[in-house]
Amino acid sequence: xxxxxxxxxxxxxxxxxxxxxxxxxxxxxxxxxxxxxxxxxxxxxxxxxxxxxxxxxxxxxxxxxxxxxxxxxxxxxxxxxxxxxxxxxxxxxxxxxxxxxxxxxxxxxxxxxxxxxxxxxxxxxxxxxxxxxxxxxxxxxxxxxxxxxxxxxxxxxxxxxxxxxxxxxxxxxxxxxxxxxxxxxxxxxxxxxxxxxxxxxxxxxxxxxxxxxxxxxxxxxxxxxxxxxxxxxxxxxxxxxxxxxxxxxxxxxxxxxxxxxxxxxxxxxxxxxxxxxxxxxxxxxxxxxxxxxxxxxxxxxxxxxxxxxxxxxxxxxxxxxxxxxxxxxxxxxxxxxxxxxxxxxxxxxxxxxxxxxxxxxxxxxxxxxxxxxxxxxxxxxxxxxxxxxxxxxxxxxxxxxxxxxxxxxxxxxxxxxxxxxxxxxxxxxxxxxxxxxxxxxxxxxxxxxxxxxxxxxxxxxxxxxxxxxxxxxxxxxxxxxxxxxxxxxxxxxxxxxxxxx
Numbered sequence: 001x002x003x004x005x006x007x008x009x010x011x012x013x014x015x016x017x018x019x020x021x022x023x024x025x026x027x028x029x030x031x032x033x034x035x036x037x038x039x040x041x042x043x044x045x046x047x048x049x050x051x052x053x054x055x056x057x058x059x060x061x062x063x064x065x066x067x068x069x070x071x072x073x074x075x076x077x078x079x080x081x082x083x084x085x086x087x088x089x090x091x092x093x094x095x096x097x098x099x100x101x102x103x104x105x106x107x108x109x110x111x112x113x114x115x116x117x118x119x120x121x122x123x124x125x126x127x128x129x130x131x132x133x134x135x136x137x138x139x140x141x142x143x144x145x146x147x148x149x150x151x152x153x154x155x156x157x158x159x160x161x162x163x164x165x166x167x168x169x170x171x172x173x174x175x176x177x178x179x180x181x182x183x184x185x186x187x188x189x190x191x192x193x194x195x196x197x198x199x200x201x202x203x204x205x206x207x208x209x210x211x212x213x214x215x216x217x218x219x220x221x222x223x224x225x226x227x228x229x230x231x232x233x234x235x236x237x238x239x240x241x242x243x244x245x246x247x248x249x250x251x252x253x254x255x256x257x258x259x260x261x262x263x264x265x266x267x268x269x270x271x272x273x274x275x276x277x278x279x280x281x282x283x284x285x286x287x288x289x290x291x292x293x294x295x296x297x298x299x300x301x302x303x304x305x306x307x308x309x310x311x312x313x314x315x316x317x318x319x320x321x322x323x324x325x326x327x328x329x330x331x332x333x334x335x336x337x338x339x340x341x342x343x344x345x346x347x348x349x350x351x352x353x354x355x356x357x358x359x360x361x362x363x364x365x366x367x368x369x370x371x372x373x374x375x376x377x378x379x380x381x382x383x384x385x386x387x388x389x390x391x392x393x394x395x396x397x398x399x400x401x402x403x404x405x406x407x408x409x410x411x412x413x414x415x416x417x418x419x420x421x422x423x424x425x426x427x428x429x430x431x432x433x434x435x436x437x438x439x440x441x442x443x444x445x446x447x448x449x450x451x452x453x454x455x456x457x458x459x460x461x462x463x464x465x466x467x468x469x470x471x472x473x474x475x476x477x478x479x480x481x482x483x484x485x486x487x488x489x490x491x492x493x494x495x496x497x498x499x500x501x
Contacts, residue, residue, distance in 0.1 A: 057366055057409055059402040080114035080233045083107050083386060089341070091333040096300065096320025100334050101236040103243065103306070103313040105344050105384035108233065110337075117214050117229035118319045121294025121302045122180045124222030124230075127203055127238050129173055132188045133245045138170040140191070148190045149183040153223055158183040159271075165264035175259070177252045177292060178273045182221040189220035196220065210237050224298040232317040239304050239315045242290065249290040253278055276328050277305065283328040287335060289313070295324065303327045307335040314338045344386040347432055349379055352398050352420060356435060359400045359418070363407075367439060370409035375440040381433035385422065396424045400435045412441045 080099070084090075090110055096118060099111035108114065144165045152158060159181040161167065167187065175184035186196075193199025200218050207215040212234035218225050230238075242248045251257075255278055259269040275293055276283040291305030301321040307314050316334045321327040356377065364373055401419045408414060420433045 056406040057370070059363065059366060059405045059407070080108050080111065082111055082114070083109045083342070084388070086110075086112070087341075089337075091330070091337055093318060093330050093334065094321050094323070094326045095318040095330070097232045098318045098330075098334070099232040099236055099316070100338050101240070101315040101317075102338070102342065102344055102384075102386045103240050103315055104311075105382070105386040107386045108236070109314075109342055109386065110334075111232065114233045115214055115231050117216075117231055119222075119224065119226075119228060119296060119299035119302075120230050120235060120319065121222045121296045121299040122182075123235055123292050123294045123302050123304045123317075124217060124220065124228070125176050125180065125185050125294075126235070126242050126292050126304060127207060127217070128185050128189055128199075128220045129176060129248060129251075130238070130242050130245070131192060131199075131202060131206060132169060132173060133247060135192050136169045136188070138168070138173075138247070140169045141166050142169065142172060142187050142191045144183075144187055145190070147195070148187045151196065152182050152186065156182045156223060159259075159269060160265070161187060162264050165262050167259075167262060171259045173247070174251050174254065174257045175269075175271060176221075177248075178254060178257060178271045178275075180221075180274060180292075180294070182223070185221040207234065207238065210234075210241055212237055222294055222296070222299075224296045226298070232319055235304050235317045235319075236315045239290075239306060239317070243306055243313065243315075252290045252292065253288070255279065276325070283325070283332070285328075285332050285335070287339075293327070301327050303331060305331055307339075309339050312339065312344050341388060342386050343389045343392050344384050345392070347381045347383060347385050349381060352379060352381075352400075352432075352435075355398050355400050355420075359402065359435065360437070362402070363416075363437060363439075367407055367409070371442050372407070372409065372439045373442055374437050376438040378436040379420070379433060380436060381420065382431070385430060385432060387424070387428075387430065391424050391426060391428065394425045396422045398422055398432065407439055411439075414439050 087110065093112070097111070097113035097116055099114050100109045101107070102109055144161045144163060144167065146163045149158065149161055157180050159175045159179065161183045167184070169188065169191075172184040172188050175181035176188065189196065189199035193202050196219055199220050203217045203220070204215065207217070207230075212230065215230040215234045215238075216227060217230070218228040222228065252275070253273075255273050257271045259271065261267060273279050275291060277285050277288045277291065285307065287307035287309050289306050289308050291303065294302040299320065301324050302319050303321070304315070304317045307316070314335055316331045316338075318327050318331060318334075321330070356379065360374055360377065367373065399421055401421055405416055405418055407416060416437045416439060418435045418437075419431055420435050422430045422432050424430075
């Protein structure tokens with residue numbers, strides 16, 4: 001309704017003798033209420049928007065390749081992802097579980113029961129030695145206490161340490177790896193953790209840091225305990241870390257080592273390596289670089305080892321072998337199978353130049369109308385890729401998969417990530433890395449355009465004009481009412497005076 005309708009109609013003015021303050025107050029309140037409503041309606045913020053900026057920008061792949069379904073290794077429920085699952089040409093392995101791991105490309109090649117927690121026996125010592133090399137100095141002196149060896153079950157291998165004897169960290173590591181001396185390994189553990197339980201906490205924390213999601217250790221050297229378990233998958237990761245220490249490789253491949261007399265033992269102790277890769281010619285393997293064996297009634301015969309050939313490093317793990325010797329021959333067969341069947345090559349960034357240029361052009365073509373463009377790109381490639389040797393010789397193509405990706409035109413800066421794939425002639429697609437593109441709004445459009453600014457200014461000016469006009473109208477109405485009231489009062493006073501005369 002019009003604001004002038006707030007004025008009382010003439011018929012009412014004729015029927016009433018006067019305009020009361022109550023009527024005046026009601027009219028003013030109604031006017032103020034209308035003013036508030038108008039102010040509320042016109043005071044919302046103004047946004048500059050494109051007509052379709054609420055819609056996401058979809059992309060489509062340039063090629064007709066199938067969408068690559070990326071397999072995450074971060075999900076503990078997914079389990080170990082093998083490059084080949086039970087290939088027919090795989091040599092037979094005696095054991096409850098086994099795995100072959102390419103340390104260069106970090107691919108698990110083949111295996112069985114890779115994620116089943118099992119007793120590892122003395123392969124546990126690999127993690128204990130890693131911690132010793134990280135936390136202790138080789139020349140540090142350990143003073144042996146009774147707690148360090150009293151809990152070791154009878155019949156377990158020991159070097160004969162006694163209370164108060166002093167031994168270096170270096171000698172304790174040699175004894176732990178070469179002869180699997182449990183008292184030497186325990187001495188290292190107590191030196192770091194203060195107790196068996198304290199060191200077990202250190203072991204489990206470090207294992208988790210290495211990506212071992214199914215490992216729980218309760219002691220430093222692997223005596224039989226149903227709660228002391230790991231998987232062949234996790235043990236391969238532990239061994240990969242151990243290979244970073246040259247001293248670990250040196251100690252585990254030394255054939256004979258002598259420990260000098262100590263304050264409690266007057267003769268030299270001569271250590272002979274018990275690993276048949278080192279101690280025998282039957283199982284001698286020239287590609288062997290490091291490892292550890294183990295045995296308990298609970299675990300059966302266990303082994304973890306690494307082998308190198310032509311710049312490649314393979315790690316093999318077997319748990320639960322039925323015979324001591326067979327784990328060596330099986331592991332040699334597994335290593336040879338890995339070196340002959342698979343090839344590992346570096347992932348060269350130049351291979352993806354054409355694919356990235358095409359994708360950049362396609363993305364820019366899609367987003368340019370929204371004032372966006374690619375301002376930075378990153379090729380996050382896997383350093384090495386492992387495939388079957390027969391597959392690598394037939395060739396492959398490379399592409400960047402845009403399928404399912406979308407951009408948000410309302411964001412000024414955003415990072416889009418696309419999988420980079422290799423597609424081999426047999427149809428196999430492998431993840432080679434990720435292409436990351438940063439989309440940014442162009443400098444001229446980083447803030448609202450001049451047209452948007454002018455539009456916003458005009459709307460703001462109109463709002464102000466409307467408000468001023470409404471205030472003027474309200475003021476005029478109030479003034480008119482006031483003048484009418486004054487005139488009415490004056491007329492009534494004049495009539496009263498006339499009657500008196």
